[in-house]
Amino acid sequence: MSANVDPETGVWTLNEQDVEYVALGAAILGTGGGGNAYLGKLRAWQQLRAGRRIRIISPASLKDDDIVIVVGGIGAPTVGNEKMEAGDEGYRAVRAVEQAIGRKATALGTDEIGGSNAIEPMIAAALADLPMVDADGMGRAFPELQMNTFFIYGVKPAPGALCDEKGNVVVFNEVASATWLEKLARAGTVAMGCTAAFALPPITGKQIKDYGVKHTVSQAWRLGKAVFTARAEKRDPVAEILAHEHGTLLFRGKVVDLKRWTTGGFARGLVEVEGFGDFGAQTLKIEFQNENLIARNGDRVVATVPDLICIVDSETGRAISTEETRYGLRIAVLGLPATPLFRTPEALAVVGPRAFGYDVDYQPLGAYVDPEPVVK
Amino acid sequence: MTSQSNYRIGIDVGGTNTDAVVMEGRVVVGYAKRATTGDVTGGVVDALTGALAETGIDPTAVGAVMIGTTHFVNAVVQRRNLSRVGVLRLCGPATGSLPPMVDWPPDLRDVVAGYVALLPGGVEYDGQPLVDLDEAAVRAACAEIRALGLTSVAISSVFSPVTAAHEERAAAIVAQELPDAAISVSHKVGRLGLLERENATIMNACLRELGARTLAAFRQAMTDLGLKCPLYLAQNDGTLMTADFAEQFPVFTFASGPTNSMRGAAFLSGLQEAVVIDIGGTTTDIGALTHGFPREASVEVEVGGVRTNFRMPDVLSFGLGGGSLVLGDCPDVRVGPLSVGYEIRTKAHIFGGDTLTASDLAVAGGRADLGDASRVKALDPELVQAGLAFLQRRVEESVDRMKLSRDAVPVVLVGGGSILIDDTNLKGASTVVRPPHYQVANAVGAAIAQISGEVDRVVALEGQTREQALALVKREAVERAVAAGADPETVKIVDVEDIPLVYLPSNAVRMRVKAVGDLHVR
Numbered sequence: 092m093s094a095n096v097d098p099e100t101g102v103w104t105l106n107e108q109d110v111e112y113v114a115l116g117a118a119i120l121g122t123g124g125g126g127n128a129y130l131g132k133l134r135a136w137q138q139l140r141a142g143r144r145i146r147i148i149s150p151a152s153l154k155d156d157d158i159v160i161v162v163g164g165i166g167a168p169t170v171g172n173e174k175m176e177a178g179d180e181g182y183r184a185v186r187a188v189e190q191a192i193g194r195k196a197t198a199l200g201t202d203e204i205g206g207s208n209a210i211e212p213m214i215a216a217a218l219a220d221l222p223m224v225d226a227d228g229m230g231r232a233f234p235e236l237q238m239n240t241f242f243i244y245g246v247k248p249a250p251g252a253l254c255d256e257k258g259n260v261v262v263f264n265e266v267a268s269a270t271w272l273e274k275l276a277r278a279g280t281v282a283m284g285c286t287a288a289f290a291l292p293p294i295t296g297k298q299i300k301d302y303g304v305k306h307t308v309s310q311a312w313r314l315g316k317a318v319f320t321a322r323a324e325k326r327d328p329v330a331e332i333l334a335h336e337h338g339t340l341l342f343r344g345k346v347v348d349l350k351r352w353t354t355g356g357f358a359r360g361l362v363e364v365e366g367f368g369d370f371g372a373q374t375l376k377i378e379f380q381n382e383n384l385i386a387r388n389g390d391r392v393v394a395t396v397p398d399l400i401c402i403v404d405s406e407t408g409r410a411i412s413t414e415e416t417r418y419g420l421r422i423a424v425l426g427l428p429a430t431p432l433f434r435t436p437e438a439l440a441v442v443g444p445r446a447f448g449y450d451v452d453y454q455p456l457g458a459y460v461d462p463e464p465v466v467k
Numbered sequence: 468m469t470s471q472s473n474y475r476i477g478i479d480v481g482g483t484n485t486d487a488v489v490m491e492g493r494v495v496v497g498y499a500k501r502a503t504t505g506d507v508t509g510g511v512v513d514a515l516t517g518a519l520a521e522t523g524i525d526p527t528a529v530g531a532v533m534i535g536t537t538h539f540v541n542a543v544v545q546r547r548n549l550s551r552v553g554v555l556r557l558c559g560p561a562t563g564s565l566p567p568m569v570d571w572p573p574d575l576r577d578v579v580a581g582y583v584a585l586l587p588g589g590v591e592y593d594g595q596p597l598v599d600l601d602e603a604a605v606r607a608a609c610a611e612i613r614a615l616g617l618t619s620v621a622i623s624s625v626f627s628p629v630t631a632a633h634e635e636r637a638a639a640i641v642a643q644e645l646p647d648a649a650i651s652v653s654h655k656v657g658r659l660g661l662l663e664r665e666n667a668t669i670m671n672a673c674l675r676e677l678g679a680r681t682l683a684a685f686r687q688a689m690t691d692l693g694l695k696c697p698l699y700l701a702q703n704d705g706t707l708m709t710a711d712f713a714e715q716f717p718v719f720t721f722a723s724g725p726t727n728s729m730r731g732a733a734f735l736s737g738l739q740e741a742v743v744i745d746i747g748g749t750t751t752d753i754g755a756l757t758h759g760f761p762r763e764a765s766v767e768v769e770v771g772g773v774r775t776n777f778r779m780p781d782v783l784s785f786g787l788g789g790g791s792l793v794l795g796d797c798p799d800v801r802v803g804p805l806s807v808g809y810e811i812r813t814k815a816h817i818f819g820g821d822t823l824t825a826s827d828l829a830v831a832g833g834r835a836d837l838g839d840a841s842r843v844k845a846l847d848p849e850l851v852q853a854g855l856a857f858l859q860r861r862v863e864e865s866v867d868r869m870k871l872s873r874d875a876v877p878v879v880l881v882g883g884g885s886i887l888i889d890d891t892n893l894k895g896a897s898t899v900v901r902p903p904h905y906q907v908a909n910a911v912g913a914a915i916a917q918i919s920g921e922v923d924r925v926v927a928l929e930g931q932t933r934e935q936a937l938a939l940v941k942r943e944a945v946e947r948a949v950a951a952g953a954d955p956e957t958v959k960i961v962d963v964e965d966i967p968l969v970y971l972p973s974n975a976v977r978m979r980v981k982a983v984g985d986l987h988v989r
Contacts, residue, residue: 129767129774130662134564169977170592173661174625178564214564256561257597284591351965406868419762 094312094465102222103147103466110135110145110210113308115315117209118410119332120307120427122399124382125206125232125412126168130175135210137178138217145213146222148198149466150305153296157197159224160185160293161241162215163208165253165276166286168414171207177256180288181215187252187260188290200224200299202239202291204307205232205382205399211288225464226303230310230430231399234381236276237269238442240432241294244302248272252290255283304430310462318408328408329423332401337460341386341393342375342424343368343405349416362402362416364424375424377402379413384447386424394426395444397433398456401425428459474529475986477914478514479727479907480536483748483790483809484883485510487518488910489529493734497522498907500883502809507538508684515692526693531986535701535913538681539674540721543771546574550619551581552672553612553648555605555641556665557588557624557633559598567623567665572772579673581617584608588633589625592975593927597625600633602640609644620645621672623653623665629925649675649715656718658923659977663767663776670773671718678717682710699952699986703779705730705760705912706919706983709952718777721770725752725782727912729761732879734915735902741877742869742896744862745908746884749788749806753865754780756879783865789884790815793823793854800853802828802861816842825887828854835886858887863894870895881908918986920947920958923979937965937978944982953984 096103105113114128121128135145153159162181164171189195199212199219204227216223228239242248248269253261253276261279266272280287294303314335321331333340348363359380366373375393377386383400386393394400402411405421416422433442434455444451474496478487480503488498499517504510511534519526542548554567567583568576586608587601612620620641624634631654638650651672657664682698689698700713701723708719728745732738739759745752755762761780768779786804790811795801802825807814814820816827817838823846829835831843831851870876875897880890883906890899904911922944926936941960948958964979 130565133570137564137569167592169659173659174558174589174591174597175562175661176564177560177562256559258560284597419757 096466101152101466105145107136107139112315113209113311115318116311117204117206119401120204121206121232122382122401123379123413127172128207131207131210135213138214143217145217147225147308148222149464150224150226150299150303153299155297157296158194158293159198159200159299160188160196161200161202161291163202163211165289166280170285174286180254181211182218184252184254184288184290185215187262191250191262192293198222198224201227203227203229203232204311209311225308226299226305227307230304230307232382236273240302242269243438243441246294246298247292249292251292253279253287255287306462306464309465332408336427338425338427339456341426343370346418346420381413385449392451394456395453397429397442399427426456428457431459474524475914476529476532477910478534479909479913480507481747485514486907486910487514488907488914489518489522490914495904508688512688527695529694529696531696533699533707533913535723535727537724539717542677546578548677549578549673550676551617552579552669553582553617553620554669555608555622556585558585559587559589570774582612582615590630594630600636605637605640606644609641613645619649619672619675621651621669623668627654628659660776663774666773667718667775674717678714682714701727701913701916703777707916722779725754726761726780728881728909729754729756731908731912732881733759735904735908736879736900738877741879742866743879745882747788747882748790749808750784751787752782752784753869754782755869787861789826791825797849797853800857802854802857829887859889862888866895881905917983918948918951918953919981919983920944920951921981925977927975940978940980944980948982948984952987954987958982958984
């Protein structure tokens, strides 16, 4: 089944199956974090069933001074699974930013393609009847707001807006830095009950083209479709992911230990995996802060952020979040290369291993290949 | 014979057969296998009568009867005998993007949905009210439910596993307004994850009437047979619940069939780590044992197409059994998923009928000695071999999926239909064990089951350490096990899960503790 792209306008319209593919691929790119994509997928389907549109446009189609407002969920996935959204939180956050800048958005976008935030903007986009741009700020997921390419490369980190289901809308008019935006937004989110929608400050069309990680919605869609098809045709979904993403099989094994602890207000953890097959008699240890951060085989560091360390079910290729990980699971650990935008010194200061407290130099896991866009 | 109640009777109600096994301690004294009846109770009475006759024991010497049944899960799967439900969700301004039953298969929703209301109420993750419970709104909803003539109500409230006050208060109001209604509250049915917990609660509610009828019939059957002991039902995790408890929580029986067969397989074979293949009249269930218990599924479990988060065993089920229809011609012979089910005794060739079934192939191929072999002598040998090869391959593929490694593993074969399989040549198996009493492994699993108590909640660690909080939760789990009928001397904590919740302030922890003990048979 091919993508529905209007040949004249270049607009890609998604249906329910497309949303499913994006959610599947996005979960893998979420590297263990990124929240639960199932509910997001259901809410996107509700929009389509109500007759609204989910449309994707290419970054190239933006004019340099167009305005893109990136929007997504912020907070604890456990809370989002329980206290589900009223439905218009993201939409209202977008409107609040528009009001603060006195301009309307041309398109919406996502901060992180990894996890449920690949889908969240689609809902606001459907309600606003705006398209969503085929790009994001990470090519994966990360726990904190300053960890995206837009802020790293100088997009002004204000005004942003936080919105909850109770009718609260908080606009951050001025912040000292993107890190301050994260601190204040996080504090606001906790006060709101640990789940809210957050709309980022406006990003221009030129900034999307210069600093965005491009064509990642296409990437998630193609990856999800490849895995889905591999399963249906009884081919190895893990091999499919590796081929599609130019990744490395870091490990295959069984989870034999799992520890969790808190540091600096975030829940961190360690997964220990006992290898089988080609990895028999080896042990892999992965540390995470919601997303997987570093993987060591014995004493050897085999992968670190910003590269993607993805844990998937060894047989089905289904992404396994750090919250779902437990003893006995048979997993494959995949290393996918990060965008070159994350591999510069200024980016590594924010998203490299040292930024997370590991005294380790970043060694890139292979070359990054630009995802093939659905709309050229 | 002493006056002590030494005997336990375990009963398994399967799709085709109802088995009853009498056990004295760890010894199988005798058993009976009878046809399952449409009303369930008939088959139970037949099997019980048969088992008592077979063993000659005095009914008053029986200390406990435990029944494992798929009757309730089958009702959901088949959309039969379900009641319409009044659904109340206490959520305030939240959750409206996904109303109750939004992800249900339409045909099931059409049968079960009676009334739905989203009302002010619910709490935040730390127990603070999201908005106050609107008692007048609950009463108004009850008026509508009464007008619609609904008699079962499901109440789910945001974060009720943290604090259930709103759910309990709403339930009290419903009980006042609708004194005859069966009420199911979500915090007693499921755990965190609103949609899945609400789904499970609504399913429980739609089964309450069937539960009451079924349990009443079971109790009557026991009285008629002179059994004066308590009645238990097997639940999803392989432990038992009292009949009264089962009447309120029929959803807890859903996975009891496969769980019992695996527990029975572990007990009879003595193996704690193995793949278990249970072949019945219609279905084959394949699971894996770890430490003598079924390995749990790692993903959400769908029941009848509805997503729930029950802790269920990881079981592969497919339509293949003794009564499965043999279709097609060589070389494309297929067996199942359709089956003659409990009509095998009249429809299969070996029993005088004219429907070609898997059992006919097994007899023709020399794998089993059942019915009248002369009636299948004329079958085309190629067809027989092709059909048997199809069976073997399907089972081997599933064994491969359940194994935890590429190494060959011990396999335990149970269930009456296990005769279909060539146990001398099963790919993936290091050894194949078909233990004594394999035909009634499910019933044995029910008979040896223990009693559990479980607590699963989010705890805010204000003013107490994690160790203190965990100790309190452990004590509560033990108390629940004892309240459910466990012998306090034997209760042990078997599972502890302690998860700091990501992105929540560091003083919120989710704690899940399970305690299990032996049935205190008086």
